[in-house]
Amino acid sequence: MQDVTSHGWDAGQAALPAWSLPKDAVDRIALPAHWPEQVTREWALGGSTGEGVRVCILDSGVDPSHPLVGELDSAVVISIGENEEVLATEDTDGDVSGHGTACAGIVRRLAPQARISSVRVLGASFTGSGAVLLAGLRYAIEQGFDVINMSLSTTKKPFASVLHELADNAYFKRTVLVASAHNMPVESYPWRFSSVLSVGSHEESDPLAFFYNPKPPVEFFGRGVNVEVPWLGGRTLNVSGNSFATPHLTSICALILSKHPELTPFQLKSVLYLTANNVGGET
Amino acid sequence: MTDQPDLRAAVAAGVVGSEDSFRALLAAIVEVARSIFGAKASSILLLDAETEELVFEAVVGEGEDTLLGTRFPVGTGIAGWVLATRTPLVIEDVQNDPRFASDVAEGTGYVPKGLMAAPLLHDEGALGVLSVLDRPEQTLFSLQEMELLGLFANQAAIAVDLLLKAREAERLLGDGGGDLEVVARLATAVGALEDERREAGLRLLRELADTLSA
Numbered sequence: 001m002q003d004v005t006s007h008g009w010d011a012g013q014a015a016l017p018a019w020s021l022p023k024d025a026v027d028r029i030a031l032p033a034h035w036p037e038q039v040t041r042e043w044a045l046g047g048s049t050g051e052g053v054r055v056c057i058l059d060s061g062v063d064p065s066h067p068l069v070g071e072l073d074s075a076v077v078i079s080i081g082e083n084e085e086v087l088a089t090e091d092t093d094g095d096v097s098g099h100g101t102a103c104a105g106i107v108r109r110l111a112p113q114a115r116i117s118s119v120r121v122l123g124a125s126f127t128g129s130g131a132v133l134l135a136g137l138r139y140a141i142e143q144g145f146d147v148i149n150m151s152l153s154t155t156k157k158p159f160a161s162v163l164h165e166l167a168d169n170a171y172f173k174r175t176v177l178v179a180s181a182h183n184m185p186v187e188s189y190p191w192r193f194s195s196v197l198s199v200g201s202h203e204e205s206d207p208l209a210f211f212y213n214p215k216p217p218v219e220f221f222g223r224g225v226n227v228e229v230p231w232l233g234g235r236t237l238n239v240s241g242n243s244f245a246t247p248h249l250t251s252i253c254a255l256i257l258s259k260h261p262e263l264t265p266f267q268l269k270s271v272l273y274l275t276a277n278n279v280g281g282e283t
Numbered sequence: 284m285t286d287q288p289d290l291r292a293a294v295a296a297g298v299v300g301s302e303d304s305f306r307a308l309l310a311a312i313v314e315v316a317r318s319i320f321g322a323k324a325s326s327i328l329l330l331d332a333e334t335e336e337l338v339f340e341a342v343v344g345e346g347e348d349t350l351l352g353t354r355f356p357v358g359t360g361i362a363g364w365v366l367a368t369r370t371p372l373v374i375e376d377v378q379n380d381p382r383f384a385s386d387v388a389e390g391t392g393y394v395p396k397g398l399m400a401a402p403l404l405h406d407e408g409a410l411g412v413l414s415v416l417d418r419p420e421q422t423l424f425s426l427q428e429m430e431l432l433g434l435f436a437n438q439a440a441i442a443v444d445l446l447l448k449a450r451e452a453e454r455l456l457g458d459g460g461g462d463l464e465v466v467a468r469l470a471t472a473v474g475a476l477e478d479e480r481r482e483a484g485l486r487l488l489r490e491l492a493d494t495l496s497a
C-alpha cells in the first residue's frame with residue numbers, strides 16, 4: 001500500500017493530494033467541466049464588470065479623490081522599520097507620482113466593479129526601494145488579492161531569487177501577478193518569471209484587445225500607447241508605456257476571474273491564450 | 284608588487300581631464316535625442332545617491348542656461364518614478380500635473396506639455412533618467428519611438444557610467460595626496476612620450492618599481 005503521508009497527503013482527510021495522485025483520489029480532484037467546446041471572449045468575460053475581484057495596485061499610491069478612480073478598498077504604505085521589520089501603515093498621502101492613480105483608473109474604467117486596493121512601495125526614499133518593493137509584494141500576496149498589478153521592476157540581482165520565490169508563492173495561492181515587461185536591454189525582474197503574467201505594449205486603440213506572444217519571455221501584449229488616464233490634481237493625461245499596458249491585462253484578468261472565480265493562474269493564462277486577438281479572435 | 288592605491292592612481296592618470304569629454308558626450312546624446320524626436324528640449328538627470336537627489340547633468344534646448352546642476356528630491360515626481368521602477372514612460376499634457384511642475388520646471392519658467400522618460404540602467408544600477416520634452420504636438424506617440432528612446436537611454440547609461448568612473452578615479456587621485464599624485468604624473472608623462480623615449484621611460488619605471496617592491 002502506498003504511503004501517502006510521506007507524500008504530504010493525508011488520506012484520512014478530504015484534502016486534495018499535494019504531491020501525487022493515488023488512483024482512488026482521482027474523483028476527488030474532478031473539476032467542473034463547464035468549459036465550452038470553444039472558449040470564446042464572450043464566454044470568458046462577456047457581461048463581466050469585475051465584481052467581487054480584489055485587485056491590488058502595487059505602485060506609487062492611488063489618489064481616491066480622483067473621479068475616475070473613486071473609493072478604494074484599502075490603501076497602505078510599506079516601509080522598513082528600525083529593526084528591519086516590514087511596516088504596512090494606512091496611506092493617507094494618496095499618490096506621490098501620479099502613476100499608481102493612472103493604473104487604478106485603467107482598472108476602474110475596464111472593470112468598474114472590481115475592488116481596488118493600493119499598496120504603495122514608492123516615494124519614501126530611493127535608497128532601499130528594492131527592499132520596500134519586495135516587502136510590498138510579500139504583503140500583497142499575504143492579503144490574498146486575486147490580481148496584483150506590478151507596473152514596475154527591479155534590476156538588482158540579489159532580489160531576483162526572493163522575487164522568484166514570491167512569484168511562485170502567489171501562483172500557487174491563486175494570486176495572479178501581472179507585471180510590466182522591460183523594453184530595454186537589461187535584465188530585470190519579476191516579469192521574466194514564468195509564474196508571472198508579463199505584459200508588453202501594442203498600439204491598437206481597443207482597450208480589451210490583447211495578444212499572446214509566441215516568443216516569450218513577454219507573454220502578452222496589452223494596450224499601452226496613447227492611453228487617457230487619470231493623474232494627480234483631478235486631471236487626465238495621455239500616456240504610453242508597458243506600465244500602462246499592464247493594468248489593461250490586469251483588468252481583463254479581473255473580468256475573467258469575476259465570471260470564473262474558480263480559475264487558477266494556469267487556467268487563467270490558458271483562457272487568455274485561447275481568447276487572445278491573434279488566437280481565438282475578438283469574440 | 285604594486286600597491287592597489289598606486290595602481291588606482293596610475294589608472295586615474297588616464298582619466299584625468301576626461302570628465303569634460305564624457306560631459307560633452309552626454310551633451311551630444313541629448314542633442315541628438317532632441318533632434319531625432321523633433322523635441323523642444325532633452326536632458327539627462329543623474330542620481331546623487333548620498334543626497335537622494337536628481338541632478339541635471341546635461342540639458343539642451345529650453346532650460347539649458349539655467350537647469351544644469353539644478354537638483355530636486357528623487358522620492359517623488361515622474362523622473363523619480365521612472366528611476367525607482369526602472370521603467371520608461373511617456374506622458375503628454377504634463378503641465379496639468381502640479382507635481383511635475385514643482386520638481387522639474389520650478390524656477391525655470393519652462394513648463395513642458397509632454398515628457399518621454401527612460402531610466403539609465405547599467406549592470407544592476409539605475410544611474411539616472413533621460414528625458415525628452417515636448418515632442419511635436421500633432422504627432423501621436425508610437426512604439427517605434429519608445430524603442431528609440433530605449434536605445435538612447437542605453438547609450439546615455441554607458442556614457443554616464445564612464446563619467447562616474449572618471450569622477451571616482453579623480454577622487455581617488457585627489458584623496459591620495461602627494462604620493463599618489465606623483466605616480467599619476469609619471470604615468471601621464473610616460474604616456475605622452477613616443478618611440479625610444481617611451482621605451483626608455485617604461486624601462487626606468489619598471490626598474491624603479493622592482494627596486495621599491497624588493
